[in-house]
Amino acid sequence: MSNNKEIAVGIDIGGTNSRFGVITNEGEVLMHDRFPTSSYPKAEGFVRAISRKIKDQLKQCEGYTFKGIGIGAPNGNYFRGTIEQAPNLGWKGVIPFVDQFKKFFNERVVLTNDANAAAIGEMMFGGARGMNDFIVITLGTGLGSGLVVNGDLVYGHDGFAGELGHTFVYMDTGRKCGCGRRGCLETYASAQGIKRTVFELLADSTKVSELRKLSFEDMTSEHIFHAAQNGDRIAKEAFDLTGRYLGIKLADAVVHTSPEAIFLYGGLAKSGNLILNPTIKTFDDHVMNIFKGKVSIRSSELNGKQGAILGAGALVWKKRK
Amino acid sequence: MSNNKEIAVGIDIGGTNSRFGVITNEGEVLMHDRFPTSSYPKAEGFVRAISRKIKDQLKQCEGYTFKGIGIGAPNGNYFRGTIEQAPNLGWKGVIPFVDQFKKFFNERVVLTNDANAAAIGEMMFGGARGMNDFIVITLGTGLGSGLVVNGDLVYGHDGFAGELGHTFVYMDTGRKCGCGRRGCLETYASAQGIKRTVFELLADSTKVSELRKLSFEDMTSEHIFHAAQNGDRIAKEAFDLTGRYLGIKLADAVVHTSPEAIFLYGGLAKSGNLILNPTIKTFDDHVMNIFKGKVSIRSSELNGKQGAILGAGALVWKKRK
Numbered sequence: 001m002s003n004n005k006e007i008a009v010g011i012d013i014g015g016t017n018s019r020f021g022v023i024t025n026e027g028e029v030l031m032h033d034r035f036p037t038s039s040y041p042k043a044e045g046f047v048r049a050i051s052r053k054i055k056d057q058l059k060q061c062e063g064y065t066f067k068g069i070g071i072g073a074p075n076g077n078y079f080r081g082t083i084e085q086a087p088n089l090g091w092k093g094v095i096p097f098v099d100q101f102k103k104f105f106n107e108r109v110v111l112t113n114d115a116n117a118a119a120i121g122e123m124m125f126g127g128a129r130g131m132n133d134f135i136v137i138t139l140g141t142g143l144g145s146g147l148v149v150n151g152d153l154v155y156g157h158d159g160f161a162g163e164l165g166h167t168f169v170y171m172d173t174g175r176k177c178g179c180g181r182r183g184c185l186e187t188y189a190s191a192q193g194i195k196r197t198v199f200e201l202l203a204d205s206t207k208v209s210e211l212r213k214l215s216f217e218d219m220t221s222e223h224i225f226h227a228a229q230n231g232d233r234i235a236k237e238a239f240d241l242t243g244r245y246l247g248i249k250l251a252d253a254v255v256h257t258s259p260e261a262i263f264l265y266g267g268l269a270k271s272g273n274l275i276l277n278p279t280i281k282t283f284d285d286h287v288m289n290i291f292k293g294k295v296s297i298r299s300s301e302l303n304g305k306q307g308a309i310l311g312a313g314a315l316v317w318k319k320r321k
Numbered sequence: 322m323s324n325n326k327e328i329a330v331g332i333d334i335g336g337t338n339s340r341f342g343v344i345t346n347e348g349e350v351l352m353h354d355r356f357p358t359s360s361y362p363k364a365e366g367f368v369r370a371i372s373r374k375i376k377d378q379l380k381q382c383e384g385y386t387f388k389g390i391g392i393g394a395p396n397g398n399y400f401r402g403t404i405e406q407a408p409n410l411g412w413k414g415v416i417p418f419v420d421q422f423k424k425f426f427n428e429r430v431v432l433t434n435d436a437n438a439a440a441i442g443e444m445m446f447g448g449a450r451g452m453n454d455f456i457v458i459t460l461g462t463g464l465g466s467g468l469v470v471n472g473d474l475v476y477g478h479d480g481f482a483g484e485l486g487h488t489f490v491y492m493d494t495g496r497k498c499g500c501g502r503r504g505c506l507e508t509y510a511s512a513q514g515i516k517r518t519v520f521e522l523l524a525d526s527t528k529v530s531e532l533r534k535l536s537f538e539d540m541t542s543e544h545i546f547h548a549a550q551n552g553d554r555i556a557k558e559a560f561d562l563t564g565r566y567l568g569i570k571l572a573d574a575v576v577h578t579s580p581e582a583i584f585l586y587g588g589l590a591k592s593g594n595l596i597l598n599p600t601i602k603t604f605d606d607h608v609m610n611i612f613k614g615k616v617s618i619r620s621s622e623l624n625g626k627q628g629a630i631l632g633a634g635a636l637v638w639k640k641r642k
Binding site for chain 2: 149157161171248251255256258259289
């Protein structure tokens with residue numbers, strides 16, 4: 001009783017929890033679940049346990065053709081199928097993640113970093129359908145990016161292309177970054193970045209703000225979002241500054257690959273116009289003339305859906321030219 | 322009496338003079354000549370006259386198979402075969418350059434900007450043979466760049482990708498650029514840029530320098546090169562600063578496409594280690610950890626040869642995937 005539809009499994013590896021699910025090649029999410037990453041001190045144990053869960057899910061998908069597993073993971077290397085020195089995961093060193101999955105599955109297993117998976121998802125199921133040249137920016141704890149050129153994801157010679165979070169807003173000066181340098185874009189434009197901006201503003205100004213009640217450890221970008229929605233001036237200024245930093249560096253980015261659109265995806269991007277408006281304004285004010293009016297900056301169409309699972313699963317169908 | 326070798330014509334369009342010549346698919350330049358661009362107020366007249374010269378050259382190439390004409394031109398648009406609003410050419414507006422050549426030739430006619438042509442030349446005949454991911458930076462009056470990703474030149478959705486000369490060294494502040502903005506890399510790292518740096522240094526310091534004898538109009542990057550070779554401290558400092566600006570922005574560039582090499586081509590690049598050493602040092606000091614030690618920055622292998630003609634001619638053979 002085949003319905004001729006193809007399905008794939010998408011897995012989004014997170015430091016605390018991973019999400020996984022079964023999707024169709026038309027972008028339906030048939031089922032999805034969470035799985036505790038941090039409960040498994042070794043990757044092998046995690047892979048064995050989640051593989052069992054996945055096989056349970058697949059048993060409920062009779063009639064579909066199962067094509068394989070796509071994985072989005074921090075520091076995921078597409079060429080080697082490995083997760084390499086991911087700072088937010090408990091698993092250290094270089095993990096041969098694809099090989100570990102292949103012990104349990106005969107189908108295609110593909111892995112890349114989470115931002116690249118988001119870009120593939122946008123191309124297959126989101127706003128980038130039909131586009132050959134675009135960029136996805138993921139605004140999570142850090143800032144990730146996936147670049148698509150000529151219809152293919154840009155991996156670069158070593159698999160590590162697309163680290164726009166580590167371009168310089170300020171050279172040599174600026175905020176200390178997790179990468180060891182100073183002044184990187186992700187220290188300004190990310191969930192952590194906007195919090196750092198709020199703390200600078202709280203220190204600099206005497207404005208009343210509900211954010212003065214929260215410690216650095218307690219404050220999240222959701223607090224800042226809700227404060228801004230309540231009209232909090234410090235929170236709104238923090239969004240404006242975040243968009244400004246992002247818009248200027250996107251003006252630098254477009255001269256590299258001339259994309260027709262830039263999609264903002266993930267936690268901070270869900271703040272909608274609070275982040276989009278200052279980003280677009282600053283971009284328009286700063287972008288080189290020949291690109292003016294050509295680049296659409298907008299919210300990812302996968303925001304709010306099971307975007308990470310869709311992106312990871314899409315990897316199974318997307319073959320490189 | 323065929324020798325089975327293929328030939329193409331390469332044309333490098335310059336504001337005052339254009340250069341053209343016949344090359345083989347093995348990178349030999351069989352003949353080359355100059356032609357006065359600025360003597361022709363209209364592009365049509367130029368194309369008619371140079372086509373006659375080219376046909377004369379081709380008559381002397383019996384036994385070879387003529388494959389077509391490749392053209393490198395400022396503001397050349399690959400997709401449309403046009404030269405668009407080139408500030409340094411007398412021909413205004415959008416010139417349908419390829420169509421004009423096709424009146425005289427039945428073979429393939431391909432056009433792109435000069436920096437993209439240099440990148441194709443490097444890939445076919447220079448140091449980038451066998452590479453899939455690299456960047457060529459042309460240091461002439463301005464700063465141009467050609468990006469190659471997955472073995473294909475990056476044109477972007479509109480044909481204008483690769484304008485690294487218009488990334489920001491300083492946002493909003495910094496030197497006025499021909500593009501209308503301030504702080505662009507090409508106002509620092511180019512023949513004009515290094516001269517502007519010399520003038521800042523002459524104003525700021527009291528050091529003796531042979532460059533104090535020259536007006537802004539008279540001074541060229543060759544004067545600065547020779548002064549530096551003579552040990553002039555202002556000239557050497559200007560090279561160091563130029564390399565510093567370039568090295569920092571190249572550290573930003575590599576996170577986009579992760580190239581395995583960056584080639585410096587053109588006038589200023591011929592200064593060799595004077596420009597290479599500070600560029601490499603600053604790049605190494607600033608590049609993100611995961612790219613450290615992976616990117617080779619070096620002089621183009623086409624420097625000093627008929628590089629512009631080789632690059633333009635190579636376009637005829639290089640087909641996109």
